[in-house]
Amino acid sequence: MKLSHEVKRKIIQIAAFGFSNSYLGNLASGRLYQGKWKNFCNPGMNCYSCPAARFACPIGAMEAVSTKPGSAVGFYALGFVLAIGVIFGRAICGFVCPFGLIQELLYKISSVKKRIYKPLTYIKYALLVIFVFLMPALVVNKYGIGAPSFCKYICPVGTIEGGIPLLLTIPSLRTMLGKLFTVKAAILVGTIISCVICNRFFCKVMCPLGALYGLLNKISIYSMKHDAEKCISCGKCSDVCPMDTDPVTKPNSPECIRCGRCVHACPTCALRQDFK
Amino acid sequence: MEGKKKRVAQVLIFTAAVCMIAFGVYRGEVSTVFTKAVNVCLECIGLG
Numbered sequence: 250m251k252l253s254h255e256v257k258r259k260i261i262q263i264a265a266f267g268f269s270n271s272y273l274g275n276l277a278s279g280r281l282y283q284g285k286w287k288n289f290c291n292p293g294m295n296c297y298s299c300p301a302a303r304f305a306c307p308i309g310a311m312e313a314v315s316t317k318p319g320s321a322v323g324f325y326a327l328g329f330v331l332a333i334g335v336i337f338g339r340a341i342c343g344f345v346c347p348f349g350l351i352q353e354l355l356y357k358i359s360s361v362k363k364r365i366y367k368p369l370t371y372i373k374y375a376l377l378v379i380f381v382f383l384m385p386a387l388v389v390n391k392y393g394i395g396a397p398s399f400c401k402y403i404c405p406v407g408t409i410e411g412g413i414p415l416l417l418t419i420p421s422l423r424t425m426l427g428k429l430f431t432v433k434a435a436i437l438v439g440t441i442i443s444c445v446i447c448n449r450f451f452c453k454v455m456c457p458l459g460a461l462y463g464l465l466n467k468i469s470i471y472s473m474k475h476d477a478e479k480c481i482s483c484g485k486c487s488d489v490c491p492m493d494t495d496p497v498t499k500p501n502s503p504e505c506i507r508c509g510r511c512v513h514a515c516p517t518c519a520l521r522q523d524f525k
Numbered sequence: 526m527e528g529k530k531k532r533v534a535q536v537l538i539f540t541a542a543v544c545m546i547a548f549g550v551y552r553g554e555v556s557t558v559f560t561k562a563v564n565v566c567l568e569c570i571g572l573g
């Protein structure tokens with residue numbers, strides 16, 4: 250039996266999800282995994298406050314360092330993301346990000362489906378610069394300590410993967426619920442509804458990690474080529490694209506998650522993805 | 526971006542990334558990340 254490309258991709262996504270979240274037993278106790286893997290970052294978005302999580306979240310790790318007085322930039326996590334990104338680009342999003350898989354499953358829920366309004370895709374760059382780089386380092390208390398602003402005010406991944414399991418299992422945390430949680434819960438509900446209607450809404454509009462990987466898509470070793478001589482302009486590639494981009498005009502668009510659907514939809518093999 | 530220019534950019538960014546990781550390790554960022562990652566992050570879960 251020959252598996253389709255999409256099925257193979259799903260198997261890789263599920264395996265990556267499982268490896269990133271293999272301490273499932275912790276979900277019942279609300280205890281976090283505290284072993285040595287937590288020294289390393291996950292390539293995709295996965296909250297380190299999820300009891301099942303194996304790795305540190307790269308965005309949370311960057312912020313954790315820059316909130317410290319005198320640190321300004323989280324070089325360790327940023328370097329990790331740049332190194333991975335220059336090799337794979339946004340293929341990380343298409344193949345190994347746990348929250349990418351969650352969003353693809355949400356999109357399977359039957360509802361009206363919409364494409365993204367392109368200007369909204371620039372929001373993620375603003376979130377990256379303001380909430381991940383600037384605010385944690387510059388908005389500080391009297392001791393010079395900042396807050397991980399993207400995690401604190403926005404990240405729905407933390408609310409769903411960390412907040413909900415921990416609030417369900419640790420009663421003392423429930424006494425601390427307040428306005429901030431209401432805001433984050435509202436963002437989570439909005440994100441879930443948007444992901445049901447628009448494929449990978451969080452990736453397109455909100456993800457600062459996807460923004461960084463996307464910027465590297467133009468130069469990453471894993472990249473896409475379009476052969477204009479073979480192309481018959483049928484439009485099948487852009488029709489199947491979950492990221493609402495056109496691989497003919499922009500094969501290395503910052504939006505492309507390298508899922509390969511377009512490559513496999515092309516009747517003349519005019520698109521190709523490889524390490525070059 | 527094509528050909529040689531692209532290769533130069535890849536090498537430069539990868540080298541810079543490795544230097545960043547080394548500098549981060551040198552100034553103790555790994556333990557900051559580890560400490561944050563093994564304790565409940567109240568900000569992440571919407572309580573902090």
Ligand code: SF4
Pocket residue numbers: 292293294341342343346347348349451452453456457458459460
């Ligand atoms: S954009 Fe963010 S959430 Fe989406 S797949 Fe990429 S890293 Fe994951």
Ligand code: SF4
Pocket residue numbers: 486489490491492493494495496504505506507508509510511512
């Ligand atoms: S352009 Fe192709 S590989 Fe990129 S996201 Fe769209 S369908 Fe997937």
